[in-house]
Amino acid sequence: MALQVFTAVTGAAWESELVGALDREDHGVTVVRRCVDVADLLAAATTGTGQAALLSAELRRLDGAAVARLTAAGVAVVGLVEPGDDRSAERLRQLGVVRVLSADAEPEEIARALREAVAGVPAAGHDVGDPRAALPALGLPPEGPGPPAGEGRVVAVWGPTGAPGRTTVAVGLADEAARLGVGTLLVDADVYGGVVAQVLGLLDESPGLAAAARQAGAGTLDVAALARLAWSVRPRLRALTGLARPDRWPELRPQGVAVVLGEARRLAALTVVDCGFSVEEDEELSFDTAAPRRNGATLTVLEAADTVVCVSGADPVALQRTVRALGELRDVLPGVHPVVVVNQVRRGPVPGDPRREIAAALARFTGCEVAAFLPADRRATDAALAAGRTLGEVAPGSALRTALRALAAELTGVPVPTGRRRVRRSG
Ligand SMILES: Nc1ncnc2c1ncn2[C@@H]1O[C@H](COP(=O)(O)OP(=O)(O)OP(=O)(O)O)[C@@H](O)[C@H]1O
Ligand SMILES: [Mg+2]
Structure with a gap:
């Protein structure tokens, strides 16, 4: 059975295209709900109809508590950021999102990340820029x-x-x-x-x-x-x-x-x-x-x-x-x-x-x-x-x-x- 996924990537220019591509091609993923905001996503998570959520860093009111509640509800979370936006990638990781991908990743890659997140496969390294590289610049x-x-x-x-x-x-x-x-x-x-x-x-x-x-x-x-x-x-x-x-x-x-x-x-x-x-x-x-x-x-x-x-x-x-x-x-x-x-x-x-x-x-x-x-x-x-x-x-x-x-x-x-x-x- 295809993996059932919620998306919450509203506002991003690439949202429709991505959701369409994920759904259309045979990636083993079905988008069961396109959520409009965090509240909508949390409500959807409690229904037990999805195993994973794909969300964007721009999602308003997204915080660590929301990510923890999704995880607690058995919904694995994968984040998307605009290409090269290392700061948002770091922020998502701080909120507890282990897998963060660039929004221009191939649909197949995103589908794989969703499947691995659900299966509990440990994330391999950092996909988008290692924030530690910025450390000396802080002078600390x-x-x-x-x-x-x-x-x-x-x-x-x-x-x-x-x-x-x-x-x-x-x-x-x-x-x-x-x-x-x-x-x-x-x-x-x-x-x-x-x-x-x-x-x-x-x-x-x-x-x-x-x-x-x-x-x-x-x-x-x-x-x-x-x-x-x-x-x-x-x-x-x-x-x-x-x-x-x-x-x-x-x-x-x-x-x-x-x-x-x-x-x-x-x-x-x-x-x-x-x-x-x-x-x-x-x-x-x-x-x-x-x-x-x-x-x-x-x-x-x-x-x-x-x-x-x-x-x-x-x-x-x-x-x-x-x-x-x-x-x-x-x-x-x-x-x-x-x-x-x-x-x-x-x-x-x-x-x-x-x-x-x-x-x-x-x-x-x-x-x-x-x-x-x-x-x-x-x-x-x-x-x-x-x-x-x-x-x-x-x-x-x-x-x-x-x-x-x-x-x-x-x-x-x-x-x-x-x-x-x-x-x-x-x-
Ligand atoms: N080795 C010691 N000799 C004498 N008094 C001590 C010693 N260690 C701690 N105390 C005293 O015992 C009291 C309790 O110590 P402390 O506050 O460090 O304990 P705690 O385990 O942190 O307690 P709490 O449950 O209040 O957090 C304090 O008044 C402290 O000054
Ligand atoms: Mg004490």
Whole structure:
């Protein structure tokens, strides 16, 4: 049976000709509806009468949410742009359209793209201009040592409920990486309310990640726009603040967050993301696949990250929560293997040598090794919170800062300087 396709390419001069050619010749494609706008296309998609949609970049009100709804309705999407219009091609890709073709492509080629999109064949490379080629022109190469443009690494800092210290670790890692000379972007993606702005003493009215995700949804986010939305905390450290109010979580659309991370990889050699705790999948909403999911942004970050750091507390309650959270993560994202960091380690809540006992318990119940132990150091964290500054600034000699710096060195591969200072001779 021929593939049943919706088109939404109105306004383009070549629309009638293309639709006619697709339909007329034997390409195995039948145009079942020529939609006049996005609303029409979404309505058609819900009828289940088509398996693919062919749309043009000029389609008004086309955004990431519309593409996500088409995909969720089982309609594969192929985009068309005017010949040579690389900017529109990039915009369509940001909206989540994987296959983008030039409108002067042969009908046979377009039909093949539609068939492959429906079959889920991965798209091969970029068909229209590689947007990365434009990067040097923006004058925004990644700063400091690290991978080349577009290949910055993403480290997600996650962990169970109960405030084990995700934000403390995320801020500490980002700050220490920057101090080691690695251009770093700290992103607050906690869907239960972000506090990175407050912790760093920044004005939290800045729109931050929500604005970046919104621009991504509209297809207008690029590396320069992301740089404008981020605070320059100090040389080599930028911060993209989070949701000022937890009830605004629907603004962090997973697809938008994924695009933000893609641009972050171009902006900084290292992106550290402070994540919300939950990975539950809102099953009661799953009958309506277009409904926003609160933890969708968290799952997107965890899936996209090169490294997931799981921060655990160091008392029996916190450890049990970690065991449960790691189990949930394995169920939802089996391909993700987190690096476990135990924070707030102290004598008292577990008998004997806390490091040995905690390592043994986590190995037994999760099979995970502990990558690092961070000491409980209330004096240092209180000093940082009181000043709205980082541990590196207010408690540089503290045990917690030293441990975070060692962890940052391990994650970035940049060694901690040996610290021998040259003594200046006077006279
Ligand atoms: N190693 C540590 N020693 C002492 N206090 C710590 C340590 N790590 C974190 N804290 C303190 O514990 C509290 C919770 O830490 P943090 O905000 O980093 O946790 P979280 O996991 O991000 O919590 P939330 O669920 O609120 O996002 C803060 O007051 C922080 O200063
Ligand atoms: Mg936090």
